[in-house]
Amino acid sequence: MELVIRNLSKTYANGTQALKNVNLTIPTGMFGLLGPNGAGKSSLMRTIATLQEADSGSIALGDLDVLNQKEEVRKVLGYLPQEFGVYPKVTAEDLLDHMAVLKGLHNKKERQAVVAALLQQTNLYEVRKKNLGGYSGGMKQRFGIAQALLGNPKIIIVDEPTAGLDPAERNRFHNLLCEIGEDRVVILSTHIVSDVSDLCRQMAIINKGEVLLTGDPLRVIDDLNNKIWKKMIGKEELMEYQLQYNVISSRLFAGKTLIHIYSETRPDYTFEAVRPDLEDVYFTQITKAQAAPAVSEVLKAMS
Protein backbone atom coordinates (compact mmCIF):
# COMPACT_ATOMS: atom_id res chain seq x y z
CA MET A 1 0.00 0.00 0.00
CA GLU A 2 1.29 3.39 -0.99
CA LEU A 3 -0.10 6.90 -0.68
CA VAL A 4 0.61 9.04 -3.72
CA ILE A 5 -0.05 12.77 -3.57
CA ARG A 6 0.14 14.72 -6.83
CA ASN A 7 0.05 18.48 -7.41
CA LEU A 8 -2.06 19.13 -4.34
CA SER A 9 -2.93 22.78 -3.70
CA LYS A 10 -5.17 24.56 -1.23
CA THR A 11 -5.90 28.23 -0.62
CA TYR A 12 -8.22 29.15 2.26
CA ALA A 13 -11.02 31.67 1.82
CA ASN A 14 -8.93 34.36 3.54
CA GLY A 15 -6.24 34.01 0.85
CA THR A 16 -3.73 31.89 2.83
CA GLN A 17 -2.11 29.44 0.46
CA ALA A 18 -1.62 26.46 2.78
CA LEU A 19 -0.52 23.87 0.17
CA LYS A 20 1.40 24.70 -3.00
CA ASN A 21 1.59 21.94 -5.56
CA VAL A 22 2.54 19.23 -3.06
CA ASN A 23 3.97 15.99 -4.50
CA LEU A 24 4.76 13.09 -2.16
CA THR A 25 4.96 9.32 -2.37
CA ILE A 26 4.51 7.71 1.02
CA PRO A 27 5.32 3.99 1.37
CA THR A 28 4.42 1.50 4.13
CA GLY A 29 6.14 2.27 7.43
CA MET A 30 6.66 5.41 9.45
CA PHE A 31 6.80 8.58 7.39
CA GLY A 32 7.78 11.84 9.07
CA LEU A 33 6.30 15.11 7.89
CA LEU A 34 8.41 17.82 9.43
CA GLY A 35 7.81 21.55 9.33
CA PRO A 36 7.50 24.67 11.47
CA ASN A 37 4.20 26.03 12.79
CA GLY A 38 2.00 27.11 9.95
CA ALA A 39 3.87 25.02 7.35
CA GLY A 40 0.68 23.33 6.17
CA LYS A 41 1.08 19.99 7.93
CA SER A 42 -2.38 19.92 9.48
CA SER A 43 -3.96 21.09 6.23
CA LEU A 44 -2.30 18.20 4.43
CA MET A 45 -3.23 15.69 7.16
CA ARG A 46 -6.85 16.80 7.19
CA THR A 47 -7.04 16.55 3.41
CA ILE A 48 -5.64 13.00 3.44
CA ALA A 49 -8.06 12.15 6.26
CA THR A 50 -10.96 13.27 3.96
CA LEU A 51 -11.92 16.05 6.37
CA GLN A 52 -11.32 18.94 4.02
CA GLU A 53 -11.26 19.61 0.31
CA ALA A 54 -8.29 20.49 -1.84
CA ASP A 55 -8.53 23.02 -4.70
CA SER A 56 -6.61 20.87 -7.15
CA GLY A 57 -4.48 17.76 -7.38
CA SER A 58 -5.02 14.13 -6.43
CA ILE A 59 -4.35 11.65 -3.65
CA ALA A 60 -4.32 7.90 -4.29
CA LEU A 61 -4.25 5.26 -1.56
CA GLY A 62 -3.58 2.04 -3.46
CA ASP A 63 -6.54 1.88 -5.85
CA LEU A 64 -8.62 4.41 -3.94
CA ASP A 65 -9.07 7.99 -5.11
CA VAL A 66 -8.98 9.70 -1.70
CA LEU A 67 -10.57 12.98 -2.75
CA ASN A 68 -13.52 11.29 -4.45
CA GLN A 69 -14.03 8.05 -2.51
CA LYS A 70 -14.18 9.45 0.99
CA GLU A 71 -16.43 6.77 2.49
CA GLU A 72 -14.19 3.94 1.31
CA VAL A 73 -11.10 5.75 2.54
CA ARG A 74 -12.60 6.32 5.99
CA LYS A 75 -13.01 2.57 6.41
CA VAL A 76 -9.28 2.00 6.11
CA LEU A 77 -8.05 5.13 7.82
CA GLY A 78 -7.23 5.94 11.45
CA TYR A 79 -6.66 9.52 12.53
CA LEU A 80 -5.29 11.08 15.69
CA PRO A 81 -5.92 14.81 15.28
CA GLN A 82 -3.81 17.53 16.88
CA GLU A 83 -6.58 18.50 19.24
CA PHE A 84 -7.94 15.20 20.43
CA GLY A 85 -10.79 15.81 22.85
CA VAL A 86 -12.11 13.08 25.16
CA TYR A 87 -15.18 12.92 27.33
CA PRO A 88 -13.68 13.38 30.82
CA LYS A 89 -16.38 11.50 32.72
CA VAL A 90 -16.29 8.33 30.65
CA THR A 91 -13.91 5.43 31.14
CA ALA A 92 -11.42 4.50 28.43
CA GLU A 93 -13.09 1.14 28.01
CA ASP A 94 -16.57 2.60 27.57
CA LEU A 95 -15.50 5.30 25.12
CA LEU A 96 -13.48 2.89 23.02
CA ASP A 97 -16.41 0.49 23.00
CA HIS A 98 -18.70 3.30 21.88
CA MET A 99 -16.30 4.32 19.13
CA ALA A 100 -16.07 0.70 18.03
CA VAL A 101 -19.85 0.66 17.56
CA LEU A 102 -19.57 3.78 15.41
CA LYS A 103 -16.89 2.02 13.36
CA GLY A 104 -19.44 -0.74 12.64
CA LEU A 105 -18.35 -3.40 15.14
CA HIS A 106 -21.87 -4.49 16.12
CA ASN A 107 -21.18 -7.93 17.53
CA LYS A 108 -20.75 -7.42 21.27
CA LYS A 109 -18.42 -10.35 21.94
CA GLU A 110 -16.14 -9.47 19.04
CA ARG A 111 -16.17 -5.83 20.02
CA GLN A 112 -15.20 -6.58 23.61
CA ALA A 113 -12.29 -8.67 22.37
CA VAL A 114 -11.10 -5.91 20.02
CA VAL A 115 -11.41 -3.23 22.71
CA ALA A 116 -9.52 -5.35 25.25
CA ALA A 117 -6.75 -6.10 22.74
CA LEU A 118 -6.33 -2.42 21.86
CA LEU A 119 -6.21 -1.42 25.51
CA GLN A 120 -3.53 -4.06 26.07
CA GLN A 121 -1.55 -2.93 23.05
CA THR A 122 -1.55 0.69 24.16
CA ASN A 123 -0.71 -0.31 27.72
CA LEU A 124 -3.96 1.07 29.14
CA TYR A 125 -5.60 -2.16 30.18
CA GLU A 126 -4.83 -1.65 33.87
CA VAL A 127 -6.45 1.80 33.80
CA ARG A 128 -9.36 0.94 31.48
CA LYS A 129 -11.95 1.59 34.24
CA LYS A 130 -10.55 5.02 35.01
CA ASN A 131 -12.29 8.16 33.72
CA LEU A 132 -10.44 9.79 30.83
CA GLY A 133 -10.46 13.11 32.71
CA GLY A 134 -7.94 11.56 35.12
CA TYR A 135 -5.56 10.43 32.37
CA SER A 136 -2.12 12.03 31.92
CA GLY A 137 -1.20 13.63 28.58
CA GLY A 138 0.68 10.51 27.54
CA MET A 139 -2.17 8.19 28.49
CA LYS A 140 -4.59 10.33 26.50
CA GLN A 141 -2.35 10.16 23.45
CA ARG A 142 -2.09 6.39 23.77
CA PHE A 143 -5.87 6.27 24.01
CA GLY A 144 -5.88 8.36 20.83
CA ILE A 145 -3.83 5.67 19.14
CA ALA A 146 -6.14 2.94 20.45
CA GLN A 147 -9.15 4.65 18.82
CA ALA A 148 -7.18 5.31 15.62
CA LEU A 149 -6.42 1.57 15.41
CA LEU A 150 -10.10 0.55 15.52
CA GLY A 151 -11.02 -1.34 12.38
CA ASN A 152 -7.37 -2.26 11.74
CA PRO A 153 -6.73 0.63 9.31
CA LYS A 154 -4.21 0.48 6.47
CA ILE A 155 -3.19 4.07 7.01
CA ILE A 156 -2.83 6.01 10.23
CA ILE A 157 -2.31 9.74 10.52
CA VAL A 158 -0.99 11.25 13.73
CA ASP A 159 -0.78 15.02 13.95
CA GLU A 160 1.86 16.38 16.37
CA PRO A 161 1.30 13.63 18.93
CA THR A 162 4.27 14.11 21.23
CA ALA A 163 3.93 17.83 22.03
CA GLY A 164 3.66 18.17 25.78
CA LEU A 165 4.70 14.62 26.68
CA ASP A 166 7.46 14.05 29.23
CA PRO A 167 10.51 12.09 28.01
CA ALA A 168 9.39 8.74 29.44
CA GLU A 169 5.90 9.03 27.94
CA ARG A 170 7.39 10.18 24.66
CA ASN A 171 9.56 7.08 24.55
CA ARG A 172 6.63 4.85 25.29
CA PHE A 173 4.62 6.59 22.60
CA HIS A 174 7.47 6.21 20.09
CA ASN A 175 7.66 2.48 20.77
CA LEU A 176 3.95 2.16 20.21
CA LEU A 177 4.11 4.05 16.91
CA CYS A 178 7.03 1.93 15.74
CA GLU A 179 5.09 -1.23 16.47
CA ILE A 180 1.99 -0.14 14.56
CA GLY A 181 4.07 1.18 11.65
CA GLU A 182 5.39 -2.23 10.72
CA ASP A 183 2.71 -3.20 8.25
CA ARG A 184 0.84 -0.04 7.31
CA VAL A 185 1.36 3.56 6.29
CA VAL A 186 1.82 5.78 9.36
CA ILE A 187 2.20 9.50 8.76
CA LEU A 188 3.64 11.39 11.67
CA SER A 189 3.31 15.13 11.41
CA THR A 190 5.56 17.04 13.79
CA HIS A 191 7.77 20.05 14.33
CA ILE A 192 10.03 17.99 16.61
CA VAL A 193 13.05 16.95 14.58
CA SER A 194 14.09 14.10 16.88
CA ASP A 195 10.65 12.46 16.54
CA VAL A 196 11.49 11.96 12.88
CA SER A 197 15.14 10.95 13.28
CA ASP A 198 14.21 8.45 16.00
CA LEU A 199 11.36 6.79 14.15
CA CYS A 200 11.12 7.34 10.42
CA ARG A 201 12.80 5.67 7.46
CA GLN A 202 11.29 8.21 5.09
CA MET A 203 10.50 11.86 5.59
CA ALA A 204 9.61 15.17 4.02
CA ILE A 205 10.30 18.73 5.12
CA ILE A 206 7.49 21.16 4.40
CA ASN A 207 7.51 24.92 4.78
CA LYS A 208 4.93 27.53 3.75
CA GLY A 209 2.94 24.88 1.94
CA GLU A 210 5.88 23.63 -0.12
CA VAL A 211 7.80 20.37 0.06
CA LEU A 212 11.46 21.34 0.41
CA LEU A 213 13.03 17.89 0.62
CA THR A 214 12.09 14.22 0.79
CA GLY A 215 14.14 11.11 1.49
CA ASP A 216 15.64 8.73 4.00
CA PRO A 217 16.81 10.74 7.06
CA LEU A 218 20.18 8.95 7.12
CA ARG A 219 20.78 9.71 3.45
CA VAL A 220 19.85 13.37 3.68
CA ILE A 221 22.07 13.74 6.75
CA ASP A 222 24.92 12.10 4.81
CA ASP A 223 24.51 14.67 2.05
CA LEU A 224 25.54 17.37 4.54
CA ASN A 225 28.81 15.69 5.53
CA ASN A 226 31.70 18.19 5.64
CA LYS A 227 29.33 21.10 4.99
CA ILE A 228 28.31 22.10 8.52
CA TRP A 229 30.70 24.06 10.76
CA LYS A 230 30.35 25.38 14.26
CA LYS A 231 31.74 28.24 16.26
CA MET A 232 31.19 29.84 19.67
CA ILE A 233 30.66 33.57 19.39
CA GLY A 234 29.51 36.40 21.60
CA LYS A 235 25.78 37.06 21.49
CA GLU A 236 26.40 40.59 20.10
CA GLU A 237 28.36 39.14 17.15
CA LEU A 238 25.47 37.12 15.79
CA MET A 239 24.17 39.71 13.34
CA GLU A 240 27.64 40.18 11.87
CA TYR A 241 28.04 36.44 11.35
CA GLN A 242 24.59 36.18 9.81
CA LEU A 243 25.57 38.75 7.23
CA GLN A 244 28.87 37.10 6.41
CA TYR A 245 28.01 33.41 6.61
CA ASN A 246 25.11 31.12 5.95
CA VAL A 247 24.15 30.71 9.61
CA ILE A 248 21.58 27.92 9.79
CA SER A 249 21.08 27.89 13.56
CA SER A 250 22.20 29.59 16.72
CA ARG A 251 21.60 28.58 20.27
CA LEU A 252 22.79 29.56 23.70
CA PHE A 253 25.35 27.22 25.15
CA ALA A 254 26.91 27.89 28.56
CA GLY A 255 26.07 31.58 28.26
CA LYS A 256 27.66 31.96 24.82
CA THR A 257 26.15 31.58 21.38
CA LEU A 258 26.88 28.43 19.38
CA ILE A 259 26.31 28.86 15.67
CA HIS A 260 26.13 26.25 12.94
CA ILE A 261 26.84 27.45 9.43
CA TYR A 262 26.47 25.83 6.03
CA SER A 263 29.54 26.06 3.80
CA GLU A 264 30.98 23.79 1.08
CA THR A 265 34.43 24.40 2.57
CA ARG A 266 35.73 25.35 6.00
CA PRO A 267 35.58 29.16 6.14
CA ASP A 268 38.71 29.47 8.35
CA TYR A 269 40.45 27.71 11.22
CA THR A 270 38.17 29.31 13.85
CA PHE A 271 35.35 27.08 12.63
CA GLU A 272 35.18 23.44 13.70
CA ALA A 273 33.68 20.60 11.67
CA VAL A 274 30.32 19.27 12.89
CA ARG A 275 28.99 15.79 12.35
CA PRO A 276 25.60 16.78 10.89
CA ASP A 277 22.30 15.58 12.27
CA LEU A 278 18.71 15.91 11.10
CA GLU A 279 18.36 19.26 12.82
CA ASP A 280 21.15 20.61 10.58
CA VAL A 281 19.29 19.25 7.55
CA TYR A 282 16.07 20.86 8.73
CA PHE A 283 17.61 24.27 9.42
CA THR A 284 19.61 24.23 6.19
CA GLN A 285 16.42 23.70 4.23
CA ILE A 286 14.34 26.21 6.16
CA THR A 287 17.02 28.94 5.98
CA LYS A 288 17.51 28.30 2.28
CA ALA A 289 13.79 28.73 1.72
CA GLN A 290 13.76 31.95 3.72
CA ALA A 291 17.12 33.32 2.56
CA ALA A 292 16.00 35.59 -0.25
CA PRO A 293 13.48 37.73 1.67
CA ALA A 294 15.60 37.70 4.84
CA VAL A 295 18.71 39.17 3.19
CA SER A 296 16.75 41.82 1.32
CA GLU A 297 15.02 42.77 4.56
CA VAL A 298 18.36 43.15 6.31
CA LEU A 299 19.70 45.31 3.47
CA LYS A 300 16.56 47.41 3.51
CA ALA A 301 16.86 47.88 7.25
CA MET A 302 20.49 48.97 6.87
CA SER A 303 19.89 51.46 4.07
Ligand SMILES: Nc1ncnc2c1ncn2[C@@H]1O[C@H](COP(=O)(O)OP(=O)(O)OP(=O)(O)O)[C@@H](O)[C@H]1O
Ligand atom coordinates in the same frame (compact mmCIF):
# COMPACT_ATOMS: atom_id res chain seq x y z
N1 LIG B 1 -9.38 27.16 8.26
C1 LIG B 1 -8.39 28.00 7.95
N2 LIG B 1 -8.67 29.20 7.40
C2 LIG B 1 -7.70 30.07 7.06
N3 LIG B 1 -6.39 29.82 7.21
C3 LIG B 1 -6.04 28.64 7.75
C4 LIG B 1 -7.02 27.67 8.15
N4 LIG B 1 -6.37 26.58 8.64
C5 LIG B 1 -5.07 26.86 8.56
N5 LIG B 1 -4.86 28.09 8.03
C6 LIG B 1 -3.55 28.72 7.72
O1 LIG B 1 -2.90 27.90 6.77
C7 LIG B 1 -1.50 27.81 7.07
C8 LIG B 1 -1.11 26.36 7.32
O2 LIG B 1 -1.73 25.94 8.53
P1 LIG B 1 -1.64 24.46 9.08
O3 LIG B 1 -2.45 24.40 10.34
O4 LIG B 1 -1.94 23.51 8.02
O5 LIG B 1 -0.08 24.38 9.46
P2 LIG B 1 0.69 23.41 10.43
O6 LIG B 1 1.97 23.08 9.75
O7 LIG B 1 -0.17 22.28 10.82
O8 LIG B 1 0.97 24.32 11.67
P3 LIG B 1 0.88 23.99 13.22
O9 LIG B 1 2.11 23.22 13.53
O10 LIG B 1 0.89 25.38 13.84
O11 LIG B 1 -0.39 23.27 13.44
C9 LIG B 1 -1.26 28.73 8.25
O12 LIG B 1 -0.85 29.96 7.74
C10 LIG B 1 -2.62 28.81 8.91
O13 LIG B 1 -2.76 30.03 9.60
